Amino acid sequence: MATSKIKKGDMVRVIAGKDKGKEGKVLSVDVKNAKVVVEGINMVTKHTKPSAQNTAGGIISQEAAMDISNVMYLSKGKVTRVGFQINDGKKVRVAKATGEVID
Secondary structure (H helix, E strand, C coil), rough: CCCCCCCCCCCCCCCCCCCCCCCCEEEEEEEEEEEECCCCEEEEEEEECCCCCCCCCCEEECCCCCHHHEEEEEEEEEEEEEEEEECCCCEEEEEEECCCEEC
16 A cells, blocks of 8 residues: 555645635545545545434534545645655655645
């Protein structure tokens, strides 16, 4: 399995789809299916039955997963591609536009 270039907690910008141009924080990444959930992006309405946690039930709005190829990493307010480098024997992510180490 390949290492994901986008990780939980990263700031990303949507580059394709109905929310193109919006920015948000990554809430979760599914590497196996190449999906990502971004805070406040790709909102869908979901009908829920009453349960112990939500006794009223009803219609809720929540984020849905979107393809990881539809988002790009944000570095200092600008989108950039992400690459990998070996620093001191450790593999780190690097912003291609600036060359700075991400983590």
